[in-house]
Amino acid sequence: MSRKGTVKRQTTGHIMSRVGIRLPLILWSLAVLYPIIWMIIGSFKSNAEIYANPWGIPESFNFQNFIDAWQNYNIGVSLFNSLIVTVLGSLLTLVLAVPTAYALERMVFRGSTLLFNLYISAMMIPMVLGWIPLFFLLMNFNMLDNIYGLTVVYAVSQLPFSIFVLTTFMSSIPKELEESAAIDGMSPYGVLLKIITPLATSGIITVTIMNAIQFWNEYFMALIFLQSRENYTLGLAIDFISNEAEYTNAWGTLFASLTIAMIPVIILYAIFQRRISKGMTEGAIKG
Template sequence: MKLSIGERVARFGIRIPLLIWTLAVLYPIFWMFLGSFKTNAEIYANPWGFPETFNYQNFITAWTEYNIGTSVLNSLIVTALGAILCLVLAIPTAYAIERVRFKGSNFLFTLYISAMMIPMVLAWIPLFFLLAQLNMLDSLIGLAIVYALSQLPFTIFVLTSFISTIPKSLEESAAIDGMSPYGILWKIVTPLTTSGIITVTIMNTIQFWNEYFMALIFLQTETNYTLALAIDYISNEAQYTNAWGTLFASLAIAIIPVIILYAIFQRRITKGMTEGAIKG
């Protein structure tokens, strides 16, 4: 069906703000990648232009002299442990809240939802002293636990909406066949909530990978620095050493995994969020 001139103008008018917003978001990222291949002289002489030659020395300097490689490994450890621990805690909890009806189950679910409204900044000082008492301060494992617990309410909220749509008849049939409640949870319910699990895992992974403030508070030694703290250190150094190319290279190293992860799972994220919204 052909569109009228008015409909075409309306569609074009809607796309203009979206196009402007897209350019406003993508251009700084593009400029950052260009800067990562420039020397300091090129950055000062022509900050908005293309580099004369694509120089990879900035990446080498960031990886060796500023130990970005160690920080990347630390971020991978913290992100992986946090995401896995969050799922291990959230899946049984969401299943119990949705399927196991007990006195106070609705209150418990409301409590988890209410926890999403509480700013995490209010817990930083108590968590600092708690980790100090548990000898987990300046520990990647301690930071991963904090990350997992910080995203637990959101993860439970999303997974509960997925579990609520699974027919109870499947679980009843499995129970009649002699399957234990844990078997039902991990062999029937969990595979049927794959879209929700992938969605929350990717969102939590991006959140943990980019997190800065809690890492700044709970980590103290440079060998334990995550990627966000290492980039902050390079940023402070760049003001005095003019290592702007190295800073841009560090930012590129930090953002590339996120772009790749989102590009691979973009359809799954959109599908999971759409299904969760409809099912919820």
Template sequence: MKPKPARRLGEVAARAGIRIPLIVWSIVVLYPLFWMVMGAFKSNAEIFASPWALPEVFNYQNFIQAWTDYNIGTSFFNSLIVTVFGALLTLLLAVPTSYALERVRFRGSTFLYNVYLAAMMIPMVLGWIPLFFLLMNFNLLNSLIGLILVYAVSQVPFSVFILTGFMGTIPSELEESAAIDGLSPFGTLWRIVTPLTASGIITVTIMNAITFWNEYFMALIFLQSQEKYTLGLAMDYINSEVQYTNAWGTLFAGLTISIIPVIIAYAVFQRHINKGMTEGAVKG
């Protein structure tokens, strides 16, 4: 039986009502990024003469200048170091904590879990001054190691909140079987529970890594020398220099370099992130 024309017209209108706003919003979001990338390949004369046009010749000099003259290369690797090691340290702290809170019942576990939840609601800005003096006392100020520690600790509550949801979906019979086979609690965690929560771990890792890569204010407070700058600080430095040097193409090139890893990471792991957020939404 064919659908009635009025019903089919209503379905088309409903789909258009959903898709058209999404298309418009996508254009609004993507066009500034496209404009920035195109500006990275233009000379200053082209940017001022025709800011909205495509570059006449794709010039890579802006990328070279940003990478060398403005130390984007050093800042890129600094950001890479704090992002990778910060994300790994967060996992090392959050995975055992989540397992203990969710699967190992002990007195005060519920209270401790609520403490982690409450920590997510405390603005990080309230801890910046105490952390500054704490890092200074331990000689970790102006140090990538100190920044890694701050990043990791700041994301542990969020990571615990996400991972406990995943671990709650694992049947307890698997752990009982592992205990019968002679596995210790740590063996059960790393050999049974961790592989089964791979989607959650990937989700938490990518979200934390993106947070660390884009973070600006804590790096501004805890890093003081230019050779320790992360990409956020390097971009701010270039932006402050642009008003005197008119190196807009270099600024756009630096911004393009800084967003490429985030786009690649999200494109590669998008399916895992979506799967992880839906699987961890229901606690078994």
């Protein structure tokens, strides 16, 4: 067989292999993106256009649906509430998880292995089992129907996952760096803040973004622990609009609200996508 024929067969096989890998990914991407694009287009349509031509392009891009969602359904207040619980919840999780992960990874004491296993086993417990006890606990502390009480619940619920990821990153940091700092007179808190934390930046960013997306999209705990409309997060506000849309035909307003809720997550993930991929890859390799 000639060299040219062999090269041609290899080239054809390589192309077929690439097509076989990429075609399912392309089809899956289209299946995911199409409903999102349809929703965004629908947010600029009037109710008449939605019923007359639900799959078509709007005749004119009208922002009235966004105005109605902002003014009539207080989606701006819910957006602000979600922003509070997401930012404060992510920060509180880091404040609790970083020193805990460092202590469990670096400091050997009686029961440290048992404590670490308890944290990890907590990841296997369905959160739904704690909703009723948490409800009465928050009620006893007068934190029911309070976004700050919900923030604490969010932060604690993500502690096992955050500690697990952070201990994986911290385990790869050479202990000699800490020993040198200790010889120079640096305290354990100084070692944590000035040496460990900067070196574990990839893990911290990964954990923060994953937690932020979880808090932003969470619905069920907010449904249980919040009752007042002025305290609604975006998930509850959109659910309220969805129920209203069945009787008022406010489908365009619903699509606009969904678009408002989706945009921050897309922007956040687009900005830190490489950081997330890098952090998860490094964590898998180091683990």
